[in-house]
Amino acid sequence: MTSRREGSPFAGLSTIALKEAADHMNSIRIHLVMVLVLLTAIGSVYAAIGQIKATVGEDQFLFLRLFTTAQQPLPSFVFFLGFLVPLVAIALGFDAINGEYNRRTLSRVLSQPIYRDALLTGKFLGGLLVIAICLLALWLLVTGLGMLLLGLPPSGEEIARGLAFLFASFVYAGVWLAVALAFSTIVKSPATSALCALTAWLLFTVFWPMLAPLIAGAVAPIDPLDPMTAVHQIHVQQAIARISPNTLYGETTLALLNPATRSLGLLFADQLSGALMGAPLPFSLSVVLIWPQLAGMIAALLVLFTIAYVSFQRQEIRA
Amino acid sequence: MTTVIEARGLIKRYGHFAAVDGIDLTVEKGEVFGLLGPNGSGKTTTILLLLGLTEPTAGSISVLGLDPLRRPLAVKRRIGYLPDQIGFYDHLTAWENLAYTARLAGLISKEADGRITGALGRVRLEEVANRRVATFSRGMRQRLGLAEVLVKKAEIAILDEPTSGLDPQSAQELLDLIRELAGEGVTFVLSSHQLAMMQTICGRVGLFRRGQVGLVGRVEDLTANVLGGTFRIEVETENADLVKVLAGVRHVSGLTPLQGRRWRIDADADVRADVAHRIVGAGGALHSITMRQATLDEVYVRFFEGENHDVAA
Ligand SMILES: Nc1ncnc2c1ncn2[C@@H]1O[C@H](COP(=O)(O)OP(=O)(O)OP(=O)(O)O)[C@@H](O)[C@H]1O
Numbered sequence: 001m002t003s004r005r006e007g008s009p010f011a012g013l014s015t016i017a018l019k020e021a022a023d024h025m026n027s028i029r030i031h032l033v034m035v036l037v038l039l040t041a042i043g044s045v046y047a048a049i050g051q052i053k054a055t056v057g058e059d060q061f062l063f064l065r066l067f068t069t070a071q072q073p074l075p076s077f078v079f080f081l082g083f084l085v086p087l088v089a090i091a092l093g094f095d096a097i098n099g100e101y102n103r104r105t106l107s108r109v110l111s112q113p114i115y116r117d118a119l120l121t122g123k124f125l126g127g128l129l130v131i132a133i134c135l136l137a138l139w140l141l142v143t144g145l146g147m148l149l150l151g152l153p154p155s156g157e158e159i160a161r162g163l164a165f166l167f168a169s170f171v172y173a174g175v176w177l178a179v180a181l182a183f184s185t186i187v188k189s190p191a192t193s194a195l196c197a198l199t200a201w202l203l204f205t206v207f208w209p210m211l212a213p214l215i216a217g218a219v220a221p222i223d224p225l226d227p228m229t230a231v232h233q234i235h236v237q238q239a240i241a242r243i244s245p246n247t248l249y250g251e252t253t254l255a256l257l258n259p260a261t262r263s264l265g266l267l268f269a270d271q272l273s274g275a276l277m278g279a280p281l282p283f284s285l286s287v288v289l290i291w292p293q294l295a296g297m298i299a300a301l302l303v304l305f306t307i308a309y310v311s312f313q314r315q316e317i318r319a
Numbered sequence: 320m321t322t323v324i325e326a327r328g329l330i331k332r333y334g335h336f337a338a339v340d341g342i343d344l345t346v347e348k349g350e351v352f353g354l355l356g357p358n359g360s361g362k363t364t365t366i367l368l369l370l371g372l373t374e375p376t377a378g379s380i381s382v383l384g385l386d387p388l389r390r391p392l393a394v395k396r397r398i399g400y401l402p403d404q405i406g407f408y409d410h411l412t413a414w415e416n417l418a419y420t421a422r423l424a425g426l427i428s429k430e431a432d433g434r435i436t437g438a439l440g441r442v443r444l445e446e447v448a449n450r451r452v453a454t455f456s457r458g459m460r461q462r463l464g465l466a467e468v469l470v471k472k473a474e475i476a477i478l479d480e481p482t483s484g485l486d487p488q489s490a491q492e493l494l495d496l497i498r499e500l501a502g503e504g505v506t507f508v509l510s511s512h513q514l515a516m517m518q519t520i521c522g523r524v525g526l527f528r529r530g531q532v533g534l535v536g537r538v539e540d541l542t543a544n545v546l547g548g549t550f551r552i553e554v555e556t557e558n559a560d561l562v563k564v565l566a567g568v569r570h571v572s573g574l575t576p577l578q579g580r581r582w583r584i585d586a587d588a589d590v591r592a593d594v595a596h597r598i599v600g601a602g603g604a605l606h607s608i609t610m611r612q613a614t615l616d617e618v619y620v621r622f623f624e625g626e627n628h629d630v631a632a
């Protein structure tokens with residue numbers, strides 16, 4: 001592209017974003033995924049409420065337990081969300097660009113007075129809008145269920161932590177939407193790009209936790225005579241695990257929803273001296289704790305979006 | 320006459336292959352210009368270059384006095400484009416599809432509504448305006464594409480293969496519509512490999528071959544220049560020595576014997592009456608006399624004769 005361009009690169013942006021969002025809201029594909037998420041969410045929260053009522057009598061953060069309590073055989077709400085949110089995001093984005101090629105609508109749309117930037121960004125924003133609406137609805141549903149069944153309102157700090165959790169989930173979904181968008185620009189066939197995105201999802205949600213220790217073992221073997229090598233290996237393993245957005249999201253939710261979390265890495269006894277074990281961290285310190293994780297996810301999102309952007313700008317749009 | 324499209328030394332290379340290899344073109348306001356040539360001769364590539372959807376390797380383009388690469392939005396606001404394989408959002412209705420592109424084109428909804436209704440009426444799709452495009456036939460989609468150009472009130476309409484895949488009647492209807500719009504002052508650039516069909520509608524044509532424009536001009540001029548005469552007359556006659564009979568007849572440029580008693584006369588005017596008169600006057604029996612206007616296909620074949628060509632008809 002030429003260096004100096006006239007007009008706004010955002011001409012048509014809101015039109016595209018709103019159309020995309022409306023399309024998603026009307027598509028059966030998204031309805032299916034949302035029903036899946038909704039059912040699991042209700043199931044896990046309902047089970048959690050039973051557990052909370054039975055065991056915890058006095059808990060400062062009863063409401064946050066709604067999200068994190070797992071009742072056999074159901075995992076917790078947070079676990080479900082970490083597992084299913086990528087699926088929603090992939091369903092929203094896997095055919096964003098190559099779908100337009102295949103429908104042969106791309107050249108018609110791009111012959112309107114808009115830049116390519118607007119199309120790509122509009123599709124991304126449209127997807128984000130849908131995700132935001134769905135997550136907010138889900139969050140309100142869970143909070144409402146909790147108030148109804150537990151019979152008490154959440155405290156101010158619980159609301160703050162809950163909202164921060166909502167935001168983290170939103171960013172996490174954004175990362176996966178960017179993954180899907182990048183594949184949809186690079187790969188020409190929607191079926192293939194969906195498979196690619198799902199493969200990445202499986203790799204990071206299922207296999208990465210198994211692979212991280214293996215890789216760490218190979219990269220930083222433990223010397224039985226030197227205890228520091230064990231520490232080193234754990235550090236390496238943690239660094240590798242954090243390549244996965246799921247790890248970052250898991251750590252973020254842990255710190256936000258479990259106020260007793262003081263650190264997301266290894267802690268030595270001397271670092272804990274003076275700390276009250278089990279005492280909750282104030283919300284502001286929890287935010288400081290998750291800051292690197294959150295920043296990492298946002299950075300991943302931007303990098304992925306840039307990859308999609310660059311690949312789209314260079315493409316021939318004959319179709 | 321003002322020039323609305325001007326291209327100079329346009330080159331587009333894909334790797335070492337030059338899809339467009341040094342093209343010069345000018346299109347005047349209000350004319351119907353045909354980019355004609357066989358498959359793969361660079362018509363679509365030229366169109367993408369004019370629209371600024373592809374960057375040229377070399378050369379300059381000016382559309383409505385603007386450079387499509389530097390002022391893409393201003394250019395695209397005033398050009399309508401009908402791609403060769405046109406697609407719509409199948410889950411939306413015809414009306415919704417047009418409304419979407421109208422919004423992208425920056426039309427406010429009240430004005431767009433009126434224009435969409437008018438445009439759908441013009442292409443005779445008003446009855447199916449609220450049907451999903453998934454149910455549309457090829458010809459209906461093509462007309463819907465033209466409606467989009469109408470909604471935009473484009474000054475220049477660039478249509479890539481507008482009649483391909485249409486049955487003869489639909490094609491003719493589409494051409495009639497184009498002719499009507501051209502009469503209202505819209506400049507058209509049409510691409511096609513159906514030379515014979517296009518010659519009826521194009522004021523001027525450029526004949527493409529391997530990324531180059533071999534010939535540009537009005538259809539009559541091209542046929543006259545390349546084929547020697549625009550008119551081809553076939554006579555079937557007996558007892559007359561045509562060579563002698565036609566000696567000195569004005570406008571006749573060639574005489575070729577065909578099978579049996581048939582002859583072909585090339586002329587640059589309609590000389591049928593004169594020829595008939597002379598044959599009869601010389602005591603010959605005239606069985607038939609017919610005239611066929613030369614087609615662009617013949618021009619194409621003749622002009623690129625000897626080269627290895629593949630004209631699709
Ligand atoms: N992206 C590309 N990479 C390499 N070659 C290409 C590319 N796009 C087009 N070409 C080549 O450029 C040449 C011209 O293509 P173009 O589409 O302009 O032809 P056309 O005249 O429109 O043909 P048709 O009548 O089939 O539509 C063809 O030989 C084609 O193979």
Ligand SMILES: [Mg+2]
Nearest residue numbers: 362363403479
């Ligand atoms: Mg073509």
